[in-house]
Amino acid sequence: MAALVLESPGQLSLQQIPVPSPGPGELLVRVRAATTCGTDLKAYLRGHPMIPMPGTLGHEYSGDVVAVGDNAPYKVGDAIMGVHSAPCQSCYWCLHDQENLCESIMSTKVLGSYAEYLLIPERIARLNVFLKPESLSYETASLLEPFACVAQGVSLLDLKPDSTVLVIGPGAIGLLFVAALKAIGVTNVTLAGRNTSRLEVGNQLGATTCFVTDIPLPSTPGFDFVIECTGQVEVWEKSVDFARRGGTVMLFGVCAGGTRASFDTRRLHYDQIELISPFHFGTQAVKQAREWLLNPALDLTPLLSGVRQLDEATEVFADLQASRGIKYVFKP
Numbered sequence: 001m002a003a004l005v006l007e008s009p010g011q012l013s014l015q016q017i018p019v020p021s022p023g024p025g026e027l028l029v030r031v032r033a034a035t036t037c038g039t040d041l042k043a044y045l046r047g048h049p050m051i052p053m054p055g056t057l058g059h060e061y062s063g064d065v066v067a068v069g070d071n072a073p074y075k076v077g078d079a080i081m082g083v084h085s086a087p088c089q090s091c092y093w094c095l096h097d098q099e100n101l102c103e104s105i106m107s108t109k110v111l112g113s114y115a116e117y118l119l120i121p122e123r124i125a126r127l128n129v130f131l132k133p134e135s136l137s138y139e140t141a142s143l144l145e146p147f148a149c150v151a152q153g154v155s156l157l158d159l160k161p162d163s164t165v166l167v168i169g170p171g172a173i174g175l176l177f178v179a180a181l182k183a184i185g186v187t188n189v190t191l192a193g194r195n196t197s198r199l200e201v202g203n204q205l206g207a208t209t210c211f212v213t214d215i216p217l218p219s220t221p222g223f224d225f226v227i228e229c230t231g232q233v234e235v236w237e238k239s240v241d242f243a244r245r246g247g248t249v250m251l252f253g254v255c256a257g258g259t260r261a262s263f264d265t266r267r268l269h270y271d272q273i274e275l276i277s278p279f280h281f282g283t284q285a286v287k288q289a290r291e292w293l294l295n296p297a298l299d300l301t302p303l304l305s306g307v308r309q310l311d312e313a314t315e316v317f318a319d320l321q322a323s324r325g326i327k328y329v330f331k332p
């Protein structure tokens, strides 16, 4: 089968590798859609601690089950959507309601959805794969994983319908936050960024949009919640300025390794600003993301910037690096 391999930063190759065969509880999936992700772009540009090289790439997917191992939870012919990890549900973190921090959630994840077939390990097949209804396209279903990241973040915020929320960074994650907030009925959402076409998508998804330089400062009360989605240290630091007294800042964008951020300690203390920075997701967040995807009122198609072929991957990553498009869909 054809599979995209990341050899080293900046070096992709399309290779022929053997089609894996499923063991007990495993699923072999014919990938129908695999969306690109900022994590893949980071790995391509500078390497990534969670993505080994050389190795197959891609972790967002949907597809059809074409072979199963004994006692697999799905059957041949089922259309499915899933994520690429699952918690063990028995380690310290799993037993303390922090499945996202499970000690083996990263070491047991599966990469390689930029390929014709993807083998889903037993634990993931059992916990984090779902049937894809016909009403949901393969392309949109492939957004389950990034939407689960967003659902994990949302679950940590005590949001009310009248909460004021500022999302900084109109990339795929920022836009998915806008969509999720709309899904749970939070109407007062401001999306700030630089890229006008991405801001326009935010507008379509229901946010008020503005340039980062024009974010209303808290001379007025400031925002109840600020969600940082750029992964730039300066923006992490600046985010605190936009929160109201007693507000919460969620630092969601992942900064480059080895960086440090600094904050005004008096502001954090006397204005009681809460800082949180969630990682990954547990099974509840995946279920929540699935529910949102099934909501017909939510249209995520503006996030999909077009279908591309695996042999165009280098151009696709160049486009993403230049902020042309939001997410591309590979149909291997």
Ligand SMILES: [Zn+2]
Binding pocket: 036, 037, 038, 039, 059, 060, 145, 146
């Ligand atoms: Zn992703």
Ligand SMILES: [Zn+2]
Binding pocket: 087, 088, 089, 090, 091, 092, 093, 094, 099, 101, 102, 103, 104, 105
């Ligand atoms: Zn665990």
